[in-house]
Amino acid sequence: MLAIIKSEFQKSRGSTVNQFVIMTPVAVLVLSYFLGGGQNGAYNWWYVMFLPGLVAILSSMVINRDKTLGYKGLFLFPNDKALFWLGKILYLSILMLVSSLIFMFGIVIMGYLDAPVISFQANMAGGIILVLTSLFQLPVCMFLADRFNLFAATLFNVLMVMISVVAFQTSSLLQFSPYGVGIALMCPVLHILPNGIPIPEGSPLLSNNGLIMPMLGCLVLFLTLIGLTALLFRGREGK
Incomplete structure (x- = not known):
């Protein structure tokens, strides 16, 4: 497994994959600073648009570099092909964590350049929660x-x-989508609504009693999807 992850890092040397990992959080921070969004605006743009976009683009780029070759390089090895799929997921998880750490560090710097509204602890908690729920x-x-x-x-x-x-916060069943978990948890952690507006003091949305279970649910879903997609990828060899 380590060899597979190491191989993915070697493939990415000098590629746009690493550039996306670094430049995406930097772009969010720069845009928010110059447009006056501050820390709240940066976080809002990060988890609503840029982070899901980054996840999709990185995933596609990592897949496409083998897909264009018909996965011939992978299928030459006798190992279970599902392991290659798992290795790519772990590799992408590392990239997402690195990009999130860059963003979190930038939020700290922004606090020194502008009026800080997000504490260091809230920044760390928010960044980690977004990674786990994404x-x-x-x-x-x-x-x-x-x-x-x-x-x-x-x-x-x-x-x-x-x-x-x-x-x-509507009556729609879509509010229970796993895609909304990280967004909802930012309310008690960062005290901001999904639209970036600060939450008024005393709002029930500020209660942090239910943080653990939604995160665990996303992690269980993550493991389940790994298993399902790995099995589908394994069956792809025979086509």
Whole structure:
């Protein structure tokens, strides 16, 4: 497994994959700073648009570089092909974590350049929660990129997040979508609504009593989707 992950890092040397990992959080921070969004605006843009877009694009790029070759390089090895799929997911998880850490560090710097509204503890908690609740998107986007293309994966992922934003605190069943978990948890952690507006003091949305179970649910979904998509990828060899 380590060899597979190491191989993915070697493939990415000098590629646009690493550039996306670094430049996406930097772009969010720069845009928010110069447009006056501050820390709240940066976080809002990050988890509503840029993070789901980054997940989809990275997943598609990692899949496409083997897909264009018909996975011939992978299928030459006797190992279970599902392991290659798992290795790519773990590799992408590392990239997402690195990009999130860059964003979190930038939020700290922004606090020194502008009026700080998000504490260091809230920043760390928010960043970690977003990573944990977004992991399930990796196998989804990889599957869509494998079966379709980058456009389909990106459109689906970003659209699902935006639908969850619209459905937040409504009677629609879509408010229970896993795509809305991270968004909802930012309310008690960062004290901001999905539209970036600060939550008034005393609002029930500020209660942080239910943080653990939604995160665990997303992690269980992540593991389930890994298993399902890995089995589908394994069967792809025989086609």
